[in-house]
Amino acid sequence: MGSIEAQSTTSDFEPEARAHGMSTAATLLFAIKDGCELNLIDTPGSPELVGPALATIPAVETALIVVNAASGIELGTRRFFHAAGEAGLARMIVVNKIDQAPQALPNLVRELREELGRGLCCINLPCKGGTDVIDCFDHDAGEADFGSVADEHKAMLESTIEIDDAALERYLSGEPVDLTSLRRGFIEAMNRGHLVPILFTAAKAEVGIDDLLHIIVNEAPSPVAARPRRLLKGGELVEIPCNPDAPLLGHVFKVSTDPYLGNLAMIRLLQGKLDGRTRFVYGSEKKPHDAGHVLKIEGRDHPAMESEAYAGDLIALAKVEGLHVDAIIHAPTEPDQYAPQPPRYPQSMFALALEPKNKSDEVKLLSAVHRLCEEDPTLGCEHDAQTHELVMHGMGELHLRIALEKLESRFRIGVTSKKPRVAFRETIMAPAEGHHRLKKQTGGAGQFAEVFLRIEPLARGAGFEFASEVFGGAIPTQYIPAVEKGVIDGLHSGPLGGYPVVDVRVVVHDGKAHAVDSKDIAFRTAGKNAFRDAFARARPVFLEPIVNCDITTPETCVGDVTADLKQRRGRIVGVDAGPRGQTMIHAQIPLAELGDYSGMLRGMTQGVGTFSTEPSHYDYVPPIIEKRLIAEKSGASTEE
Ligand SMILES: Nc1nc2c(ncn2[C@@H]2O[C@H](COP(=O)(O)OP(=O)(O)OP(=O)(O)O)[C@@H](O)[C@H]2O)c(=O)[nH]1
Numbered sequence: 163m164g165s166i167e168a169q170s171t172t173s174d175f176e177p178e179a180r181a182h183g184m185s186t187a188a189t190l191l192f193a194i195k196d197g198c199e200l201n202l203i204d205t206p207g208s209p210e211l212v213g214p215a216l217a218t219i220p221a222v223e224t225a226l227i228v229v230n231a232a233s234g235i236e237l238g239t240r241r242f243f244h245a246a247g248e249a250g251l252a253r254m255i256v257v258n259k260i261d262q263a264p265q266a267l268p269n270l271v272r273e274l275r276e277e278l279g280r281g282l283c284c285i286n287l288p289c290k291g292g293t294d295v296i297d298c299f300d301h302d303a304g305e306a307d308f309g310s311v312a313d314e315h316k317a318m319l320e321s322t323i324e325i326d327d328a329a330l331e332r333y334l335s336g337e338p339v340d341l342t343s344l345r346r347g348f349i350e351a352m353n354r355g356h357l358v359p360i361l362f363t364a365a366k367a368e369v370g371i372d373d374l375l376h377i378i379v380n381e382a383p384s385p386v387a388a389r390p391r392r393l394l395k396g397g398e399l400v401e402i403p404c405n406p407d408a409p410l411l412g413h414v415f416k417v418s419t420d421p422y423l424g425n426l427a428m429i430r431l432l433q434g435k436l437d438g439r440t441r442f443v444y445g446s447e448k449k450p451h452d453a454g455h456v457l458k459i460e461g462r463d464h465p466a467m468e469s470e471a472y473a474g475d476l477i478a479l480a481k482v483e484g485l486h487v488d489a490i491i492h493a494p495t496e497p498d499q500y501a502p503q504p505p506r507y508p509q510s511m512f513a514l515a516l517e518p519k520n521k522s523d524e525v526k527l528l529s530a531v532h533r534l535c536e537e538d539p540t541l542g543c544e545h546d547a548q549t550h551e552l553v554m555h556g557m558g559e560l561h562l563r564i565a566l567e568k569l570e571s572r573f574r575i576g577v578t579s580k581k582p583r584v585a586f587r588e589t590i591m592a593p594a595e596g597h598h599r600l601k602k603q604t605g606g607a608g609q610f611a612e613v614f615l616r617i618e619p620l621a622r623g624a625g626f627e628f629a630s631e632v633f634g635g636a637i638p639t640q641y642i643p644a645v646e647k648g649v650i651d652g653l654h655s656g657p658l659g660g661y662p663v664v665d666v667r668v669v670v671h672d673g674k675a676h677a678v679d680s681k682d683i684a685f686r687t688a689g690k691n692a693f694r695d696a697f698a699r700a701r702p703v704f705l706e707p708i709v710n711c712d713i714t715t716p717e718t719c720v721g722d723v724t725a726d727l728k729q730r731r732g733r734i735v736g737v738d739a740g741p742r743g744q745t746m747i748h749a750q751i752p753l754a755e756l757g758d759y760s761g762m763l764r765g766m767t768q769g770v771g772t773f774s775t776e777p778s779h780y781d782y783v784p785p786i787i788e789k790r791l792i793a794e795k796s797g798a799s800t801e802e
């Protein structure tokens with residue numbers, strides 16, 4: 163399958179992956195091993211590229227979470243482990259690069275168990291100085307480089323047996339357990355998420371690879387044996403059994419653009435069958451699409467499917483417009499009743515303001531950015547009402563840089579980008595009433611609208627809710643949507659500093675209309691002003707994005723790095739000793755303080771310190787920063 167250094171991997175074929183020497187998108191591979199067809203999806207491991215990786219969860223039965231022995235548990239390890247568990251996938255942990263850090267392995271296994279739960283058991287252990295592995299499933303004795311084959315065998319056996327009361331009773335009464343029923347129990351326990359095997363590999367030297375393939379072929383569940391996928395139906399999660407005879411249902415887990423075929427949508431068939439003549443719709447569309455070109459995907463190649471595809475298959479459709487990640491396609495005869503249970507994508511907090519180098523590319527840029535957002539659920543874009551800029555949001559600098567590279571390489575749009583603007587938010591601490599009466603009745607057509615509303619704080623992350631409690635037609639029903647639009651206008655640019663307002667509920671409860679002079683536009687304006695009126699009385703505050711940050715530094719620089727973190731308002735959550743004199747510092751830091759961090763960290767650590775971040779949550783801004791943000795706003799408005 164090639165090597166990333168030689169730029170020859172089947173999976174990392176896209177120009178960005180080649181340029182960065184890492185996986186930047188989810189890619190599909192196909193293999194046949196011992197007569198078993200294996201669909202593999204290789205996903206990026208960088209925490210900034212977690213969106214396209216999480217999006218593939220609904221497509222598979224088993225998640226293999228690769229942990230680098232030399233760097234240990236990373237941000238992405240925990241996130242992916244839990245996301246796969248919540249989606250009901252079987253999980254395995256592959257500890258790779260055992261050749262690089264053999265002395266770190268016992269500690270790593272202990273940490274994996276502590277952090278990810280007691281269902282983890284080593285299904286093999288490194289032996290012969292890391293040049294081989296010894297299987298702890300079939301063996302209950304043997305020489306391993308560390309740990310005990312007997313103990314691991316017993317732990318695996320007990321975890322397996324725990325899920326079957328009858329087997330547990332037999333075991334406790336001293337009966338021996340035969341390997342066939344143990345294997346069956348093991349598969350079931352792994353399938354239920356009760357047991358997670360750990361395997362060791364040194365991929366470059368092909369150590370442990372046979373064992374890994376063996377367990378995938380023999381023990382990882384097939385689409386039929388796996389726990390059924392789940393979708394939301396009327397707000398409730400329902401199971402979708404992998405039934406080829408039921409009406410067609412498919413989940414889009416990746417969309418991309420091929421230089422020859424145009425749009426490609428990669429789909430996991432959840433139910434039913436599909437060939438080139440199959441018609442389908444997505445969402446509430448009326449007009450069905452023809453499946454047309456049904457393809458199999460193998461790295462950059464996409465041969466046509468030779469036969470019909472069935473529930474459980476991964477396929478690609480070419481030239482279907484408008485499909486985005488997490489779209490659900492269904493048979494035209496069926497109602498649009500399912501929504502995905504989306505993997506919980508982290509909030510994107512980094513932002514870049516984009517401008518085309520060539521002014522005439524403005525429209526092209528907007529549509530290209532829109533396309534990139536369809537492809538990546540963690541990429542977003544919006545028009546900044548304050549600066550009139552096109553702002554792209556993402557998970558971090560690398561994520562956004564890759565998006566810019568795609569704009570150049572794929573869409574041929576030269577783009578200049580400005581220093582990331584931190585995505586502050588505004589919210590309120592208390593409920594309040596607001597009112598606005600709009601009355602313009604001088605000459606010609608007048609405008610009249612009056613709105614009374616109240617606003618209430620919502621829980622962090624809840625977003626925005628709107629309701630009407632207007633009785634007796636005080637505001638005629640047809641104007642209520644205009645009031646809501648006005649409130650939304652007010653949300654886009656908060657009264658404090660022009661940042662978006664979040665986590666508020668707005669209830670319009672009274673008002674007045676005029677038979678001739680009331681129009682949508684009048685209610686929209688009154689809605690916006692009543693909202694701003696209420697907002698000012700509701701103890702408004704700023705929120706700022708906080709990120710989780712993992713920093714690796716030589717032990718000797720830990721003092722400097724932690725002192726600097728404190729200056730940046732960082733909170734240290736944990737410190738771990740890593741291999742080869744490295745220390746891992748886990749911290750939470752306001753994103754606003756990370757602007758020049760790469761350079762600073764390199765400076766403090768003679769160029770060897772590294773860090774990675776992922777969004778965590780929004781938190782209140784301390785008063786001193788709040789003053790600065792308000793000053794910036796009034797500075798901006800006096801310049802206007
Ligand atoms: N020493 C050693 N190096 C390895 C081993 N396996 C992979 N590598 C090297 O580790 C580097 C990263 O390998 P990748 O295959 O790109 O790793 P990945 O997990 O796909 O990384 P991302 O795509 O960034 O998530 C490459 O330089 C590999 O040659 C191993 O077992 N031992």
Ligand SMILES: [Mg+2]
Nearest residue numbers: 184185205206
């Ligand atoms: Mg990779």
